[in-house]
Amino acid sequence: MTQPFHIVVCAGVAPDPLQTLEPVSGPQGPALKNEMMLPAVLDPWAAHALYEADHLAKAIPGSKVWLVSMSPKPKLQQVLMTMAQKVGFELVALDGPASGFADYLQVAHALAEAIEGIAGLQRDRLLLFGGWESAGRAAGTTLALVGERLGITEQFQAVDVLRVGDDGLLEIHERTDGGKHQVSLCGGPPALLGWATGNLPEPPNSPQTGMVNMRTLMPALQKARPVGVSGGLQFTGATLPKQQRATRVVKDASVDEIAAELAAWIRG
Amino acid sequence: MEPILVLLHTEGDGALHKASLEALSVARALGCAFDVGLVGGNVNPALAQIAGCGARRVLALDGADFAVSRYSTDCPAAVALFQETLPAVVIAPCTARWQRSLPGAAARMGGAADTHLTGVALVDGEVEVSRWFYRQRIEATFRREQRPWFLLVEGGIRAPYSAQGYAPAIERLTLSVKPRTEVTGMIAPQGSTQTIRPEAELLLVAGAGWTKKQKDGAIHIEQAGKLILDLLANTNASLGSSKSLVDLSGEGHAVLPFLSHLNQVGQTGSTPRHPKGLATCCHGEEPHAVGWRFVQDRRAVNLDANCGWARGKADVVYVADAFAVMERLNALLAKR
Numbered sequence: 001m002t003q004p005f006h007i008v009v010c011a012g013v014a015p016d017p018l019q020t021l022e023p024v025s026g027p028q029g030p031a032l033k034n035e036m037m038l039p040a041v042l043d044p045w046a047a048h049a050l051y052e053a054d055h056l057a058k059a060i061p062g063s064k065v066w067l068v069s070m071s072p073k074p075k076l077q078q079v080l081m082t083m084a085q086k087v088g089f090e091l092v093a094l095d096g097p098a099s100g101f102a103d104y105l106q107v108a109h110a111l112a113e114a115i116e117g118i119a120g121l122q123r124d125r126l127l128l129f130g131g132w133e134s135a136g137r138a139a140g141t142t143l144a145l146v147g148e149r150l151g152i153t154e155q156f157q158a159v160d161v162l163r164v165g166d167d168g169l170l171e172i173h174e175r176t177d178g179g180k181h182q183v184s185l186c187g188g189p190p191a192l193l194g195w196a197t198g199n200l201p202e203p204p205n206s207p208q209t210g211m212v213n214m215r216t217l218m219p220a221l222q223k224a225r226p227v228g229v230s231g232g233l234q235f236t237g238a239t240l241p242k243q244q245r246a247t248r249v250v251k252d253a254s255v256d257e258i259a260a261e262l263a264a265w266i267r268g
Numbered sequence: 269m270e271p272i273l274v275l276l277h278t279e280g281d282g283a284l285h286k287a288s289l290e291a292l293s294v295a296r297a298l299g300c301a302f303d304v305g306l307v308g309g310n311v312n313p314a315l316a317q318i319a320g321c322g323a324r325r326v327l328a329l330d331g332a333d334f335a336v337s338r339y340s341t342d343c344p345a346a347v348a349l350f351q352e353t354l355p356a357v358v359i360a361p362c363t364a365r366w367q368r369s370l371p372g373a374a375a376r377m378g379g380a381a382d383t384h385l386t387g388v389a390l391v392d393g394e395v396e397v398s399r400w401f402y403r404q405r406i407e408a409t410f411r412r413e414q415r416p417w418f419l420l421v422e423g424g425i426r427a428p429y430s431a432q433g434y435a436p437a438i439e440r441l442t443l444s445v446k447p448r449t450e451v452t453g454m455i456a457p458q459g460s461t462q463t464i465r466p467e468a469e470l471l472l473v474a475g476a477g478w479t480k481k482q483k484d485g486a487i488h489i490e491q492a493g494k495l496i497l498d499l500l501a502n503t504n505a506s507l508g509s510s511k512s513l514v515d516l517s518g519e520g521h522a523v524l525p526f527l528s529h530l531n532q533v534g535q536t537g538s539t540p541r542h543p544k545g546l547a548t549c550c551h552g553e554e555p556h557a558v559g560w561r562f563v564q565d566r567r568a569v570n571l572d573a574n575c576g577w578a579r580g581k582a583d584v585v586y587v588a589d590a591f592a593v594m595e596r597l598n599a600l601l602a603k604r
Contacts, residue, residue: 017403018553030401104380105380140367140383144368145371153340153343176365177466182453183453188448236396238407240406240407241404245583247585248585250585251573255588255592258596259596262597
């Protein structure tokens with residue numbers, strides 16, 4: 001029988017994708033205009049990782065999920081009020097910036113330190129989960145560095161599938177170039193999995209899960225250690241894309257005319 | 269002027285992918301001295317592709333252990349090549365393989381890695397790079413003091429290097445690795461169901477409108493699927509989808525069966541680089557349109573004349589029923 005896993009999910013907070021973003025210059029470099037006022041969500045890739053962690057923990061009795069997140073405390077609280085209704089986890093919070101412009105080196109260092117400080121975490125049973133990329137920096141570098149600092153040499157990125165065999169082997173499907181998946185067999189934990197979108201839908205809200213999470217969530221938020229992130233990158237500019245196309249709107253053409261024009265364009 | 273290592277991996281046939289030759293061009297354009305490091309199962313075919321590139325040294329780590337993309341072998345391979353040349357800057361293509369392993373290699377060398385770079389230049393003698401933040405919504409330029417600095421460059425920012433003259437001499441390194449992970453194969457959709465084609469001239473994006481009730485009050489999933497697949501067959505286009513459409517399939521709704529999350533283009537999907545893009549039944553709001561940042565020539569078919577595409581995001585918007593247009597378009601293209 002497969003031994004239980006200790007699953008740590010690293011998850012950041014990102015502006016709601018529907019929000020309009022505008023860069024402004026701040027003392028630490030670029031920032032988002034009205035950043036603290038923007039509605040936020042748990043980063044979509046990290047959220048998938050959390051859903052997969054919850055699914056795996058439920059499938060293998062004795063497994064446990066920790067959510068390690070760095071974000072300004074009020075934003076984290078706002079986001080977790082929603083997430084805590086969906087999946088069970090124990091929160092390890094860091095009170096720091098959630099900006100996509102923050103240097104990943106310092107963010108990764110702080111996350112690794114927080115993971116090392118988790119009481120009862122068995123490193124030989126550790127599966128480190130997170131988003132392959134993110135809605136902020138979208139670089140795919142932070143999780144890899146956290147893994148390196150924790151000494152995890154089996155790392156997988158853009159993961160869509162994880163299957164645990166009866167023999168404890170991990171079958172992992174990673175996205176690769178050209179819309180394909182690479183299939184690997186890993187000898188077991190410790191391993192790092194940066195998730196793409198996986199295959200699980202967003203779990204429905206569960207009042208019972210929410211109540212269990214709330215007992216530990218608020219104390220964890222209150223204990224959030226402040227983390228400063230500054231320097232590292234010297235930004236020389238941050239701008240919105242300027243290209244606004246002069247759109248030609250074709251309203252009164254027949255289907256035949258439109259199809260003919262499109263065919264000529266495609267062949268062109 | 270900082271010493272550079274251009275780190276490239278070969279494909280299954282031993283050749284270099286176009287993205288690798290583009291990364292080589294990025295390094296050459298900086299005008300600094302550089303070495304080339306090759307990793308792969310067999311790197312010999314790649315030597316002819318980099319002939320005359322001007323590298324001081326060409327080093328390689330090849331063999332069965334390095335034939336596949338795997339963090340636990342690629343990361344030490346990159347470190348070994350790095351230690352042999354000790355560059356300040358490493359330039360590599362932002363392929364899935366290097367994106368998976370080079371941030372870890374940079375960490376082992378006490379350095380930093382930046383991925384998805386869309387520009388690398390020397391400004392006042394210092395390396396300055398540009399990339400997009402917040403998923404192609406804000407473009408920023410920056411420098412780093414930290415060295416070594418691994419730069420993973422996106423495809424399409426330079427023309428691929430074209431070989432001239434004789435293949436260079438090669439220095440082979442050896443490295444013993446004992447991976448705990450075995451790569452057992454690849455899963456690729458077969459034949460006509462392979463809808464993602466990065467090299468295609470045209471990107472066709474199918475929005476959620478294909479799965480909605482049409483003017484007769486009914487849903488026409490099968491017809492929609494046939495029209496889309498026919499267009500792909502007629503044009504060899506790559507197929508993208510808006511998030512809402514792939515999410516519907518993930519939630520068990522009977523929608524277009526050939527779409528998966530891999531097709532997703534936009535805020536939470538990919539940002540492909542096709543010369544032309546045609547959006548159908550997709551309203552073109554910001555989360556979708558950010559995936560089109562690098563699609564040069566954009567057209568859309570939509571029933572709504574005020575859709576997002578019409579507000580400066582597409583070059584041409586046809587206000588029409590996509591079912592009717594696609595049917596006629598397929599008929600015209602099939603005649604060719």
